[in-house]
Every structure is written in structure tokens, then in C-alpha cells.
Amino acid sequence: MKEKKILDSKPRSPLRQIAMGILYFILVVVALLQLYPLVWLFLLSLKTNQEVFGMSPFALPKSPRWENYINAWFDGGINQYFFNSVWYTIVAVVLTLILASFVTFALTRMEWKFKGVVLALFMIAYMIPLHSTLIPLFNIYNKMNLIDNPVSIILSYTTFNLPITIMILLGFYQSLPREIEEAAVMDGCSVHRIFFRITLPMTAPVLATTAIINMIYNWNEFVFVNTFISSEKWKTITVGVNNFVGQYLTDWGAIGATLVISILPILIVYLFLSDRIIEGLVAGSVKG
Amino acid sequence: MKNVMSNKTAIILYVLPSLLLVLFLIYIPIALTGYYGLMDWSGVGQMKFIGLENYKKLIHDKLFWESTWHSVLLALFSVLSLIGYLIVSLILASKIKGGNLFRKIYIIPMLMSSVAIAQLWIKIFDPMNGLINSLLSMFGIKETPLWLADPDMALYSVFIPIVWQYAGFYIIIMYAALINVPQELIEAARIDGANAFQIAYKIKVPLISGVLKVLVILAVVGSLKYFDLIYVMTGGGPGHATEVIASYMYKEAFGKFNFGYGSAIGFGLLILSMGATWMIQKMLRVNQE
Numbered sequence: 001m002k003e004k005k006i007l008d009s010k011p012r013s014p015l016r017q018i019a020m021g022i023l024y025f026i027l028v029v030v031a032l033l034q035l036y037p038l039v040w041l042f043l044l045s046l047k048t049n050q051e052v053f054g055m056s057p058f059a060l061p062k063s064p065r066w067e068n069y070i071n072a073w074f075d076g077g078i079n080q081y082f083f084n085s086v087w088y089t090i091v092a093v094v095l096t097l098i099l100a101s102f103v104t105f106a107l108t109r110m111e112w113k114f115k116g117v118v119l120a121l122f123m124i125a126y127m128i129p130l131h132s133t134l135i136p137l138f139n140i141y142n143k144m145n146l147i148d149n150p151v152s153i154i155l156s157y158t159t160f161n162l163p164i165t166i167m168i169l170l171g172f173y174q175s176l177p178r179e180i181e182e183a184a185v186m187d188g189c190s191v192h193r194i195f196f197r198i199t200l201p202m203t204a205p206v207l208a209t210t211a212i213i214n215m216i217y218n219w220n221e222f223v224f225v226n227t228f229i230s231s232e233k234w235k236t237i238t239v240g241v242n243n244f245v246g247q248y249l250t251d252w253g254a255i256g257a258t259l260v261i262s263i264l265p266i267l268i269v270y271l272f273l274s275d276r277i278i279e280g281l282v283a284g285s286v287k288g
Numbered sequence: 289m290k291n292v293m294s295n296k297t298a299i300i301l302y303v304l305p306s307l308l309l310v311l312f313l314i315y316i317p318i319a320l321t322g323y324y325g326l327m328d329w330s331g332v333g334q335m336k337f338i339g340l341e342n343y344k345k346l347i348h349d350k351l352f353w354e355s356t357w358h359s360v361l362l363a364l365f366s367v368l369s370l371i372g373y374l375i376v377s378l379i380l381a382s383k384i385k386g387g388n389l390f391r392k393i394y395i396i397p398m399l400m401s402s403v404a405i406a407q408l409w410i411k412i413f414d415p416m417n418g419l420i421n422s423l424l425s426m427f428g429i430k431e432t433p434l435w436l437a438d439p440d441m442a443l444y445s446v447f448i449p450i451v452w453q454y455a456g457f458y459i460i461i462m463y464a465a466l467i468n469v470p471q472e473l474i475e476a477a478r479i480d481g482a483n484a485f486q487i488a489y490k491i492k493v494p495l496i497s498g499v500l501k502v503l504v505i506l507a508v509v510g511s512l513k514y515f516d517l518i519y520v521m522t523g524g525g526p527g528h529a530t531e532v533i534a535s536y537m538y539k540e541a542f543g544k545f546n547f548g549y550g551s552a553i554g555f556g557l558l559i560l561s562m563g564a565t566w567m568i569q570k571m572l573r574v575n576q577e
Binding site for chain 2: 023030
């Protein structure tokens with residue numbers, strides 16, 4: 001981004017400097033409000049109960065208690081939840097991206113009737129509040145013996161992420177040049193070959209964006225797991241953390257450590273791919 | 289040669305799986321929600337058809353309207369906070385140094401699950417050892433509030449982490465729209481002697497009004513169906529002080545096993561969300577003219 005400062009293009013007057021000061025003050029205050037609770041959480045995760053309850057919340061832990069993390073991970077059973085989250089997330093993201101790419105390819109590249117209807121069905125699905133589907137979904141999964149079974153979670157994640165993923169992909173597919181595909185048609189390539197060998201590789205950047213957005217949604221999802229899963233061995237970190245906190249009510253350090261573990265994977269990804277994540281969040285919202 | 293791209297088997301292969309998923313896991317459940325609402329049903333065993341009884345009960349259910357009012361309050365609160373976000377994004381988009389870094393910091397809470405945010409803010413609001421009350425005591429305030437435990441304050445206390453969660457999201461979207469405002473228009477206005485406020489108010493904001501309208505709809509619909517954070521933080525309590533539509537539905541269905549009545553509430557939520565979207569679209573279009 002170009003850092004051409006318009007406010008500097010005129011000679012600096014004291015008034016202008018005060019104005020700039022106020023603007024920065026606002027931005028810094030908002031940044032502190034957004035960030036400080038997380039700093040506090042991290043400090044909390046390294047404290048003993050005496051430090052939490054007896055001392056100022058702004059104090060640094062005397063000797064950081066990394067045991068809090070080890071206790072949460074092993075004794076609290078967070079490791080099981082964590083691995084469940086990892087594989088549900090990966091499987092659902094892969095399924096969503098493949099299915100959404102298929103649909104978007106058919107919608108933008110192929111010739112058929114009812115395109116408009118199908119597109120509308122996906123778009124309207126995006127607006128339906130998930131909670132209104134919860135009771136019938138529970139019943140459907142129950143009849144199919146999929147309650148307390150990870151399949152119900154993966155199916156739900158995949159389906160409910162399809163509309164937004166298709167929406168983001170559509171914009172990209174429409175902007176993609178078609179010459180190579182048209183040449184491939186001339187050369188007598190089959191549809192599948194064109195899709196897998198030409199179109200899909202060209203969409204790699206937008207696939208990366210949608211993969212990250214999907215990953216964040218799935219990792220943080222709560223209500224499906226809380227409703228459809230009852231055994232500990234199938235729970236995800238989001239729901240597991242909630243149970244953990246219920247059990248270790250008074251051990252704030254361990255609770256803090258658990259919460260940090262649950263948000264760390266996304267934060268690490270964000271550290272490396274922040275621009276892509278922001279781009280995905282913007283693309284997914286405004287086209288709605 | 290066009291035949292390759294109108295290969296019927298390929299189209300069916302590509303579209304049908306997703307279409308079936310969306311039909312069976314979104315559209316059919318939505319229709320079933322309305323249908324189950326006509327039943328007396330505990331989730332297991334036989335359904336008993338009772339006609340419109342559940343819907344009649346819903347219309348006279350004080351708790352349902354109380355929950356709806358709380359959801360509507362959240363929607364109003366979310367829409368009002370858009371003004372604050374707009375001011376922040378106008379500052380960010382004025383090509384201020386470090387704007388990109390600020391933007392990246394603001395979005396961080398949005399990356400967390402509502403559950404983690406809820407658990408974190410339960411600790412922040414803790415009357416004895418929480419961050420806020422410790423801060424207030426440092427400033428010498430003796431009578432610190434109870435926050436989530438005070439029925440009169442709980443609802444507004446719950447709104448704070450929700451704003452914290454979504455602020456960055458709205459800011460980055462407004463920012464993305466603002467930096468696309470053509471630079472020539474701003475330059476022209478500046479040459480005509482417009483000051484920063486006038487440029488913001490008369491040029492930038494009207495030019496991004498399309499995005500702002502979408503954000504108003506997102507804020508309202510998102511608020512009406514809001515669930516996770518409130519459910520985890522307060523469970524709708526104390527009493528029903530923070531009950532919202534979705535939490536009321538969830539508790540009726542999966543807490544009390546009133547699946548029939550729960551479905552009626554779920555159907556009410558659907559009608560309200562769709563109705564609100566339609567109404568806002570109408571209202572904002574009228575304002576434009």
C-alpha cells in the first residue's frame with residue numbers, strides 16, 4: 001500500500017499536529033481495548049491461584065507457571081479435543097472447497113438450464129439462520145444414527161459453509177480469463193480434465209483464502225457440536241473448553257491456559273496470513 | 289465444441305452433491321421447523337398434531353417477547369455502534385501512518401470462538417478478581433458493579449464483549465470500501481476548499497452507502513439470531529435477564545425437550561430475521577431517494 005500521507009502534503013501547523021495527535025490517540029485507545037484483554041488472558045494463564053486472587057491483575061506472574069498448560073493438555077483432556085478439532089476442520093474444509101469449486105465451475109463455465117434457480121438456492125441458504133434448522137437437523141441425524149457421530153459434524157460444517165464459499169469463489173471465477181479453457185475445449189479436452197488440470201489450479205489463491213475462512217469458522221464452531229455430540233471422545237476444543245471451565249471453576253490459571261491453547265492455532269495462522277484472512281472476511285461479507 | 293461444456297452427466301456430477309446437502313440439511317429442516325411447530329413432541333416418541341396451539345402460545349408468551357426485545361435491543365445497539373466503527377475506519381483510511389497495523393490488531397478478537405470470548409469475559413467481569421472491577425478499585429471506587437450477576441446490568445454487560453468481538457470485522461469492511469473511493473473526487477473537493485470533515489461526511493460516506501447498508505443488515509440479522517456467546521456467558525440468566533430468541537429456543541428444545549414449542553420459536557426466529565432483512569432493504573432504499 002502506498003504510504004502517501006495526505007495530511008503532510010500541506011505545511012505543518014500546530015493545529016494540524018494537534019488534530020493528528022487526537023486521531024492517533026483514538027486509534028491507540030481502540031487498539032488497547034482490543035488487545036489488552038488478550039494480554040491479560042496470557043498473563044493469567046501463567047499465574048498461580050494466589051497470584052490471581054491475592055494480587056493486582058496487572059502484575060506479571062513471578063515465575064511463569066507453564067505447568068498450567070501441561071495440566072490442561074493432559075489432565076484436562078484438552079489434547080483429545082484439540083485433535084478432534086484438527087481433523088474435523090481439515091476434512092470439512094477439503095470437502096467444502098471441492099464441492100464449492102464444482103458448483104462454481106458449473107455455474108460460471110457450463111451451459112445448462114436452471115442455473116439461476118440453483119444459484120438462488122445457494123444464496124438464500126446463506127441468509128437462513130442456522131438456529132432455525134437445529135431441531136429438525138437433530139431429528140434427521142437421530143433417525144440416521146448420526147447423533148454422537150463425527151459424520152454429523154462434518155456434514156453440517158460442509159453444508160453450512162457451502163453458500164459463503166461459493167459466493168467468494170464466484171467473484172474470482174468471473175474475473176478469470178477463459179481463453180485457456182476455450183483453447184482446451186478446441187483441443188478436445190474433457191470437462192473433468194479442464195476442471196482439474198486447468199481451472200482448479202488457476203483458482204489456488206482464492207482457494208487459499210476460502211480455506212482459511214472456512215478453517216476459522218469450523219475451528220470456532222460451537223452449537224453443532226454442543227447439540228449433536230455427547231461423548232467426550234468426539235468433542236471439539238470449542239465445546240471441550242467450555243466443559244473444562246465448568247469442571248475447574250476455581251483454577252483460573254488452568255482455565256486461562258486452556259483458552260490460550262484453543263485460540264493459538266488460529267492466531268499463529270493469522271500471524272503469517274493476516275492479509276489473506278482480512279481479504280477473505282471482507283469478500284465473504286459484502287457480496288451477501 | 290460447445291457440447292463439452294454442456295455435458296449433462298458432468299453438470300449433475302458437479303452440482304448435485306452440494307445441492308442435495310443444502311436441500312436436505314438446510315431447506316428441508318427449515319420447512320420441518322414450521323411443521324414440527326404444529327406438534328406436541330418431546331423429541332423422542334410419537335408426535336401429536338395440535339394445530340396452531342404452539343403458535344398461539346408463542347404469541348401470548350411473555351418470555352418469548354421479552355427475549356425478542358433483548359434481541360432487538362442488541363440489534364439497535366449493534367447498529368448504533370456502526371457509527372463508532374465508521375469514525376475509526378475514516379481515520380484509518382485517511383492514509384494515516386501505521387493504519388494497516390491498527391487494522392490488523394482490531395480484527396484479532398474476531399478470530400476467537402464465541403466460547404473463548406465468553407469465558408474470557410466472564411473472568412474480566414468477575415466482581416471480585418476481574419479486570420474491570422480491579423481497575424475501578426484502583427481508581428478508588430468502592431461500590432463496584434456486579435456486572436453479569438446484576439439483572440439490571442447483565443444484558444448491557446453481555447453487549448460489551450459482542451462489540452469487542454465484531455468491531456474489527458466492521459472496521460475492516462468499511463476500510464476496504466473507503467480506500468476504493470476515487471482519489472480524484474477527494475482531491476477535487478479539497479481544491480474547492482472542503483475540510484476533512486466535509487470530505488468525510490459529504491463525499492466518502494455517501495459513496496460507501498451501499499456497503500453501509502449491507503452492514504446494517506448484517507448487524508441486525510446477526511443480532512436477532514445471536515446465540516453462542518450469550519448462551520455460554522449467562523445461559524440467559526440471571527433469571528431471564530439476558531434471554532434472547534435463540535437461547536430461549538435452545539433451552540426449550542434441548543433443555544426441556546419441548547421440541548414442538550422449540551420449533552415454533554425457531555420458526556418465529558426465521559420469520560423475524562427474514563422480515564427484518566426485507567424491511568431494512570425497503571427502508572434504506574426509500575431513504576436514498
